[in-house]
């Protein structure tokens with residue numbers, strides 16, 4: 355093998371196996387950054403989280419993938435509570451994408467049942483923590499009883515003025531954007547909106563996240579570095595923090611470290627500083 359091809363062989367032999375526990379790229383999260391290291395006056399007003407890696411967490415332990423989803427739910431509770439403690443205003447959790455229907459039927463129905471069972475019992479905790487829940491995503495393909503639960507929980511928590519928690523279920527950002535386009539076209543045909551009225555502000559007012567600030571920080575666990583159809587419009591100027599731990603390993607210390615990483619970034623918004 356020539357010197358040049360040896361170079362490439364060495365380079366690729368060092369690329370970690372995707373998904374292998376704590377061996378993919380991303381900041382080395384070791385939980386050494388405590389809450390005291392955070393600048394509490396500069397917390398993001400909106401954090402988005404792509405909770406990825408449940409399946410690999412379970413497979414690494416010889417467990418069925420569904421065990422990873424169950425463990426992942428425990429982290430959801432911890433991260434929501436920590437957002438409440440820190441006073442974060444908005445948190446969007448990606449729980450099920452429009453693409454996740456392609457998974458095996460058993461996994462999809464396990465997840466739908468997990469949502470159902472969890473949501474049935476969560477209202478007291480939401481009130482205690484003053485959490486307002488909103489479900490973002492398309493309701494059409496979901497079981498009507500699940501949609502009823504969404505509506506009920508949204509109604510029951512609508513006067514909670516603590517954390518606004520968006521749970522993205524059957525969410526796909528392209529579809530969200532298309533639905534805005536359709537609504538605007540309809541309004542234009544009906545003469546309620548003129549072409550010249552359509553600006554970023556009007557457009558954003560038709561998104562699921564209308565009235566909320568754009569996420570300043572988007573965290574994805576498990577070492578994958580992509581958006582997978584999450585908040586494409588809203589993420590225009592977000593800071594991305596991709597971390598190695600799989601979602602069931604992502605605890606409060608790792609969350610603090612991701613916020614710390616966000617606070618160390620220089621956000622320029624196209625200007626010079």
Ligand code: IPE
Nearest residue numbers: 405406407408409410411449
């Ligand atoms: C994220 O974990 C949870 C959902 C998408 C519902 P995954 O289930 O995608 O786990 P991996 O990525 O296969 O490990």
Ligand code: IPE
Nearest residue numbers: 404405406448449450451582
């Ligand atoms: C993104 O994770 C969706 C959720 C976390 C709900 P996926 O595991 O579905 O994304 P891909 O398939 O790896 O892009």
Ligand code: MG
Nearest residue numbers: 406407408409
């Ligand atoms: Mg995944």
